[in-house]
Structure formats: C-alpha cells, structure tokens
Amino acid sequence: MEDDYSNDTTTVDAARAERSVWLMKCPPVVAKAWQASAEASEVAPLAKVVVALDPLRTEDQPTLQFTMEMAGSETLQMPKSYSLNMFNDFVPMCVFSETNQDGLAIEGKVEHKFDMKPHHKNIEEYGKMCRERTNKSMVKTRQIQVIDSDRGVPMRPGMMGLISSTSKEKKKAVPVKGPEVKRTRRDRRELEDIMFKLFEEQPNWALKQLVQKTRQPAQFLKEILNDLCVYNKRGTNQGTYELKPEYKKSVEDTASD
Numbered sequence: 001m002e003d004d005y006s007n008d009t010t011t012v013d014a015a016r017a018e019r020s021v022w023l024m025k026c027p028p029v030v031a032k033a034w035q036a037s038a039e040a041s042e043v044a045p046l047a048k049v050v051v052a053l054d055p056l057r058t059e060d061q062p063t064l065q066f067t068m069e070m071a072g073s074e075t076l077q078m079p080k081s082y083s084l085n086m087f088n089d090f091v092p093m094c095v096f097s098e099t100n101q102d103g104l105a106i107e108g109k110v111e112h113k114f115d116m117k118p119h120h121k122n123i124e125e126y127g128k129m130c131r132e133r134t135n136k137s138m139v140k141t142r143q144i145q146v147i148d149s150d151r152g153v154p155m156r157p158g159m160m161g162l163i164s165s166t167s168k169e170k171k172k173a174v175p176v177k178g179p180e181v182k183r184t185r186r187d188r189r190e191l192e193d194i195m196f197k198l199f200e201e202q203p204n205w206a207l208k209q210l211v212q213k214t215r216q217p218a219q220f221l222k223e224i225l226n227d228l229c230v231y232n233k234r235g236t237n238q239g240t241y242e243l244k245p246e247y248k249k250s251v252e253d254t255a256s257d
Contacts, residue, residue, distance in 0.1 A: 012104045019108035021095050026116040029078050029129070030070070045071045049084070067119065079126045081119035086112055183217050191216060191224060196247070204232070204240040 026034075034046055050067045057063070066084035095107040118126035186194075194214055198205060207225070211218050225231075229241040242248075 010103060011101075012106065013099060014106050016108055017094070017106040020111035021108035022112045022114060023093065023095075023110045024084065024114040024116050026082075027118070029133075030082070030116065033070075033078060047071055066114065068116065078129065079118050079122035081122050082116050083119050084114040084116055086114055183215055185220050186214075186216060188224065191221075192228065195224065195228060196243075199243050204237045204242050206240050210241070 037044065037046055047068050047070045050069060052065045052067065053063070054065060064086070066086060068082045068084055070078065070080050070082070090110075090113045093110040095110065097105050097107050099105050185191075191214065195210075198210065198213060205213075207218060207221065210216075210221055210225070214221060225241050228247055229243055232238055232240050232242065
C-alpha cells in the first residue's frame with residue numbers, strides 16, 4: 001500500500017474515524033460462507049451476536065460472554081453457534097477502505113478484538129466437518145486426456161510404448177578425429193641446431209609454432225626450450241620463448257661468421 005498511496009495528493013475520508021468496529025479472526029469455513037454471501041445479489045443478514053452476562057460468574061471468568069449464531073447455516077452444512085473470545089490487550093488499530101476515487105477512507109477504530117471458535121455444543125459437528133474436508137482433499141482425482149504426439153497421432157493410455165518419436169533423444173554426431181601423426185624424437189644435438197637456426201630467423205617463438213616447425217613432441221620440445229630459452233610471461237612477447245642471453249650471443253656470432 002505504501003507504493004500506491006505514497007503520493008502527497010491522496011485524500012483520506014475521516015468522517016467515520018471515531019466509529020467503533022470489531023476485529024474478529026474466524027475459521028476458513030465461515031470466511032468462505034460470508035464471502036459467497038457478499039457476492040450474491042440479495043443482501044441478507046450473515047449472523048447475530050448474543051451478549052450474555054452471568055451473575056454467578058467467578059473472578060477468573062470474563063464479565064460478558066459473546067456468542068455468534070450463523071444465519072442460514074443449515075443450507076451451508078456448517079456449525080451454527082460459535083464462541084467469541086474477547087482480547088483486552090491489543091495494539092490500537094484502524095480499519096481503512098478504498099474509495100471509488102482511488103482514495104482512502106477510515107471505516108473506524110478497533111474497539112474489540114475477538115477470536116472465533118466453534119461453540120462447545122457444536123464441537124463434535126465441527127470436528128467431523130474438518131475430518132471430511134481433510135479426507136476429501138487427500139483423494140486424487142484421476143483424469144484421462146487424449147493428447148497428440150509429435151507426429152500428429154492421437155495418443156491414448158497404453159500407447160506410450162508403441163509410438164516412438166523421431167524428435168526425441170536424437171543422437172548427436174560425434175566428430176571423427178583424424179589419425180594423429182606420431183612424432184619421433186630427433187637426436188637432441190640435432191634438434192638444438194635446428195632450434196638455433198629458427199631463432200636466427202626471428203627472436204620469439206610460441207610453443208605451437210615450434211612444434212609445427214620441428215615436428216617434435218611438445219613435451220620433448222619443452223625440455224630443450226627450458227634449457228635454451230626464457231619464457232615470457234608478460235609484456236609484448238607474452239606467451240613466447242626467446243633464447244637465453246648466453247645463447248643469443250653465440251647465435252649472433254655464428255650469424256656474423
């Protein structure tokens with residue numbers, strides 16, 4: 001409600017602000033019966049409240065005793081009499097309603113608060129009604145429905161195993177890998193000479209490039225690179241190998257000769 005009426009221009013009709021109203025907590029069966037009566041076209045009394053005073057009451061008993069008699073309870077198949085237990089201590093409250101002009105109206109302030117429960121003379125009838133309602137809610141209603149399969153064929157119970165769907169569980173084509181080329185290791189000294197010649201062509205090489213150039217196993221190539229090169233973890237040449245300074249000089253001297 002804060003979002004709907006947070007506008008400062010909302011008007012509140014306070015003409016009935018001082019009217020006394022009762023707040024009552026009632027069982028669901030009573031709330032449903034009253035809601036159905038409110039939606040009916042004919043306006044009829046819902047119930048009457050009987051207030052009794054017992055002159056022989058004890059000190060721990062309330063001064064007034066409230067009983068509610070439901071109107072038309074015979075046709076609704078529900079208990080007729082209910083006891084109203086009044087609360088003396090509760091937070092002050094007001095009742096609001098929405099007006100036709102999208103405003104608010106105060107219907108009154110709560111004077112009495114009650115807890116409604118079946119009267120002791122109807123407690124067995126109320127318990128029976130609750131048990132019947134619980135048993136009814138536990139009964140599963142079975143329905144048979146004719147549906148269409150993905151081929152447009154009407155399906156009935158028992159046909160689930162007879163009609164196979166081509167659209168279900170299609171096997172995905174597994175990509176066929178080409179035959180892996182088995183790389184044989186060269187002589188270590190021979191491979192080092194090839195590596196030096198490659199680093200004469202360019203100073204930085206990625207491992208994948210060197211595998212393609214030398215046609216050697218990557219793991220074997222890494223062992224030689226760890227001895228001859230430095231791996232660049234950052235910078236413009238990140239992810240590449242370059243010769244160690246001592247090998248760079250020997251390569252440069254060989255190239256000058």
